Amino acid sequence: MSFVHVEHEGRRLRLAVVRTARGVWVGWPGGARFFGPERGEAAAAPGAPAEVRAPMTGRVVKVAVEPGRAVVTDDLLLILHAMKMEYRLTAPRDGVVERIFCAEGEMVDLGATLVAIAPAPAAVPAVAAPATAAGPATAAATRAAVPGAEGGGGAA
Amino acid sequence: MKVLVANRGEIAARVFKTLREMGVPSVAVHSAADRGAPHLDLADEVAALGGADGYLDGAALIAAARATGATAVHPGYGFLSQSAEFAAACEAAGLIFIGPTPEAMRLLGDKRASRRAAEECGIPVIPGANVCETNDDATRAADRVGWPVLLKAAGGGGGKGMRLVEREADLDEAFAAAQREAGAAFSDPRLLVEKYIAPARHVEVQILGDGREAVALGERECSLQRRYQKVIEEGPSPGIGAATRRALLDDAARLARRAAYRSAGTVEFLVGPGGAHYFLEVNTRLQVEHPVTEMITGLDIVAAQVDIARGGALPDAPAPRGHAIEARLNAEDPHRGFLPSAGPVLMLDWPARPWLRIDAGVREGGEVRPEYDPLIAKIIAWGGDREQARRRLAEGLRATTLLGVATNLAFLIQVLESDMFRRGETYTATLEKTAWPEPEAPAAAIAAARRALAAPAGAAAGDDAAGAAGPSDRHSPWAMPDGTGRLRP
Numbered sequence: 001m002s003f004v005h006v007e008h009e010g011r012r013l014r015l016a017v018v019r020t021a022r023g024v025w026v027g028w029p030g031g032a033r034f035f036g037p038e039r040g041e042a043a044a045a046p047g048a049p050a051e052v053r054a055p056m057t058g059r060v061v062k063v064a065v066e067p068g069r070a071v072v073t074d075d076l077l078l079i080l081h082a083m084k085m086e087y088r089l090t091a092p093r094d095g096v097v098e099r100i101f102c103a104e105g106e107m108v109d110l111g112a113t114l115v116a117i118a119p120a121p122a123a124v125p126a127v128a129a130p131a132t133a134a135g136p137a138t139a140a141a142t143r144a145a146v147p148g149a150e151g152g153g154g155a156a
Numbered sequence: 157m158k159v160l161v162a163n164r165g166e167i168a169a170r171v172f173k174t175l176r177e178m179g180v181p182s183v184a185v186h187s188a189a190d191r192g193a194p195h196l197d198l199a200d201e202v203a204a205l206g207g208a209d210g211y212l213d214g215a216a217l218i219a220a221a222r223a224t225g226a227t228a229v230h231p232g233y234g235f236l237s238q239s240a241e242f243a244a245a246c247e248a249a250g251l252i253f254i255g256p257t258p259e260a261m262r263l264l265g266d267k268r269a270s271r272r273a274a275e276e277c278g279i280p281v282i283p284g285a286n287v288c289e290t291n292d293d294a295t296r297a298a299d300r301v302g303w304p305v306l307l308k309a310a311g312g313g314g315g316k317g318m319r320l321v322e323r324e325a326d327l328d329e330a331f332a333a334a335q336r337e338a339g340a341a342f343s344d345p346r347l348l349v350e351k352y353i354a355p356a357r358h359v360e361v362q363i364l365g366d367g368r369e370a371v372a373l374g375e376r377e378c379s380l381q382r383r384y385q386k387v388i389e390e391g392p393s394p395g396i397g398a399a400t401r402r403a404l405l406d407d408a409a410r411l412a413r414r415a416a417y418r419s420a421g422t423v424e425f426l427v428g429p430g431g432a433h434y435f436l437e438v439n440t441r442l443q444v445e446h447p448v449t450e451m452i453t454g455l456d457i458v459a460a461q462v463d464i465a466r467g468g469a470l471p472d473a474p475a476p477r478g479h480a481i482e483a484r485l486n487a488e489d490p491h492r493g494f495l496p497s498a499g500p501v502l503m504l505d506w507p508a509r510p511w512l513r514i515d516a517g518v519r520e521g522g523e524v525r526p527e528y529d530p531l532i533a534k535i536i537a538w539g540g541d542r543e544q545a546r547r548r549l550a551e552g553l554r555a556t557t558l559l560g561v562a563t564n565l566a567f568l569i570q571v572l573e574s575d576m577f578r579r580g581e582t583y584t585a586t587l588e589k590t591a592w593p594e595p596e597a598p599a600a601a602i603a604a605a606r607r608a609l610a611a612p613a614g615a616a617a618g619d620d621a622a623g624a625a626g627p628s629d630r631h632s633p634w635a636m637p638d639g640t641g642r643l644r645p
Contacts, residue, residue: 003505003557008600015604016557018502025502025559026601031566033561033597035605057498058526082526083487083496089629107526110499 022111036111049099049116052093054108058082063104070120071096077115080108095119157466158183159254160221163197163232164211165517166533167442171230172198174458178631183224187211188189189527194519210527211235228252228459228465229306234529237308237441238265254465256440260415265437274435279407282426282434284350286310287573291331295324297349304352307334309321311344315384320352353428358386358436359393359426361408362449363417364460366470370412372405373455374453374476376448379582380571382494385589388571389445390481391452393427393543394580400431407435419461420446426584444534447513451480451538479545480538482554483568487530490567491594498526502560511538511545512552518590524561532563542580546572567593 005012016027023036062079065071071091080087098118102108159175160183161168168184172195175182187210196202199487203220212235221229229246231237231254240261245455246253256264264270271281287310298305298321307330309317317338319330329346339345358381362373377393378386392401408423422443424436446457460471488494504520516533518524524532535552539545550572553565568616570592571577585590 004604005229006600006604008598013598015598015601016503016505016559017604017608019560019608019611022325024605026557026597026605026608027503028598028601029554030569031595031597031601032557032563033605034562035602035609037609055492056495056526058496082498083528085496087495104163110497122347 018045035137039120049118050095051113052077052089052115052117053109054080054112054114055087056080056082057110060104060106060108060114061086063100065100065115067097067099071097071117076104089114091097091117093117093119096121098156111125111130125140157181157227157252157462158224159228159230159462160217160224160226160251161195161230161232162211162217163235164193164195165229166195166515166527166531167232167234167444167517168195169198169517170515171232171458174456174462178459178462179603180462183226185211185220187527189525192522194517194522213334214239214245217242221246221251221294222249226440228254230254230461231441233441236474238439240265247419252465254391254461255416255419255442256421257416260417262419263415264411264417265440266335267437270438271435272520273414274411277407277410278502279411279417279435280433281352282353282436284348286348287346287498288349289346289485291328294331294347294349295327295340298327301349301351306350306352307331308350309334309338309342309344310346310348311338311342311470313384315327316341317347318428319339326340335440344484353432353434355428355429355585357393357395357582358424358584359396359404359427359433360422360439360443361404362443362446362457363408363412363421363423364464364473365415365417365419365421365472366464367416370409371469371470371473372409372412373449373453373457373473375401375404376388376445377582378445379584380577380587381584386445386484386575387449388481388483388546388568388582390479390542391448392476392479395582396427397431400427400433404433407433411435411438412515419464420457422482444531445482447515447534448480448482449535451513451536452476452478471572478538479542480536481542481545481549481572482534482536483549483572484531485533485535485553485556485558486564487524487532487561487566489562490564490592492562494564495562496526496530497562499522499561501558503557504559505557506533507555509552511548512536513538518562520630532558532561543578546578567592570595 009097017029025034043148053138058080061081064076072094073091075091077091098116100115104116111118158181171183182199183201184196185205186193187202187205201224203224205216207216229251236242240258243253244258252526275281283301288294288297304322307319316469317334319334321327321330334347335345357379359375359377364371375393376389376391378389380388404425420442422439425433426436427433453476487497489497500523501518501520506514513536518532526545537545539548550569553569
């Protein structure tokens with residue numbers, strides 16, 4: 001947890017680096033970002049469950065599905081609540097809810113896996129595209145989250 | 157006097173600093189989620205609030221004041237600061253409420269009552285019709301005030317039930333849609349019709365009263381907003397002339413006198429093309445952006461509130477000097493739909509500059525709580541002129557390090573460095589109309605991240621980061637918290 005100085009485009013650049021259990025935060029003059037580990041091959045394999053992760057730290061206020069439930073893309077999975085705003089997380093693809101990793105009322109961390117969705121049994125052979133299983137999952141979660149942001153309150 | 161501050165975060169910390177300076181004993185309160193929060197360390201005593209409602213629980217706050225022997229309550233902003241009922245309950249309990257009287261809050265805090273009061277003072281209001289029952293009513297009202305018009309829900313705000321109608325042919329459809337939306341949001345489908353003012357600036361005037369006399373301490377321009385949340389505020393306004401400024405200050409002071417206003421408040425105006433100004437509403441409390449006025453007047457507004465509450469004199473309004481700009485550092489990610497981002501503050505380093513003021517509500521090792529609003533800190537820069545203040549604020553933001561939660565730091569710098577901001581062309585619709593592409597991480601930062609990730613977890617971070625930068629990897633899949641690639645809006 002410290003500053004380091006590196007050469008960048010011929011100038012010295014001050015970076016702040018903090019390693020966490022999930023990845024690393026790096027800050028530079030005027031910005032900062034979290035970097036997670038690169039994903040292994042297994043996660044990207046066709047037919048692997050899609051994992052829906054928490055796009056932010058917050059409280060799970062509703063779990064709308066249960067294990068074994070068949071879902072289609074954009075079905076509501078659960079609702080997260082943080083800082084007076086509500087976020088709806090939806091299914092990234094058609095499939096069957098394999099496992100739910102959280103409960104209503106529970107606080108979850110940014111990036112925590114919340115729901116795993118297995119491909120629908122009939123669909124498995126058809127899933128041939130090497131599209132990453134995890135990529136679309138998060139994309140869907142984030143896209144679903146954006147409309148929820150409309151609920152932002154009007155403080156001064 | 158012994159003051160209980162019925163608030164948390166940066167504003168509680170800010171009030172405690174003034175109380176310490178004045179030698180006034182203080183009491184901090186905290187909700188269950190805020191045990192160990194930084195604002196508690198700046199008070200002389202600490203009391204826990206029972207119940208689930210925390211800072212919204214008036215009875216618990218008054219009980220805490222009684223238990224600690226506090227004789228006055230400072231409400232800060234948000235929570236119960238604009239509740240006339242809470243102000244009255246404090247007074248009934250024998251506590252001094254450091255704010256307006258409940259009567260002034262009822263008169264000026266209610267949108268319709270304050271609009272009437274403004275009209276009676278001869279202050280221009282946005283031309284419009286009160287309630288329109290049918291689309292024929294609305295058409296007649298629009299013909300009278302001039303097209304285009306805004307349809308607004310009579311029962312509430314926040315943009316719900318709001319429709320811009322450019323011409324008569326579009327009115328029927330917009331009226332029906334706005335009625336449906338207003339009915340769903342507020343159980344009240346009634347609509348108001350208002351002349352649409354564009355482009356408009358949001359300019360507000362800081363007022364201070366002692367219950368008889370009132371002064372206007374200068375204006376702040378707060379046009380740069382997103383979903384009705386202010387992002388950057390400054391004073392003086394770069395977009396009004398001397399005549400408009402004088403009219404705004406005179407109108408605000410006149411309204412304050414009419415309400416026999418006590419303590420600090422803000423009168424908000426919309427300034428349209430040509431400098432025409434229209435009364436919007438009054439915020440009957442200390443405002444988030446009050447430091448802008450403090451920086452250019454040298455006046456401590458909280459100290460003035462405390463003096464007035466003790467029966468002291470109203471300070472003279474000092475002549476403003478120079479320029480101040482405030483940026484709100486929020487725990488939210490502008491490039492992912494402004495998702496709020498709670499979590500631990502792993503590293504925090506603020507710049508120290510003679511011209512920078514930082515009002516913060518977090519500390520390293522603490523956390524940004526998901527229960528409350530995402531404001532982390534306000535960074536305010538003073539300069540001899542607007543350009544110097546702008547450059548100082550941008551430099552101060554670049555020298556700010558906060559790791560552990562996503563923030564809008566890069567977005568604030570982008571706005572400050574934009575041609576729009578440099579030219580002072582700040583209007584209420586500007587932020588949302590402009591695309592703000594996500595700035596790239598420097599290649600050296602990506603390389604440092606890669607090296608840190610390659611080291612065994614738990615190894616001292618950064619030890620090996622001082623090498624040459626790796627190749628630029630703008631398509632790095634690491635940028636999302638879960639390593640799956642970052643979405644672009």
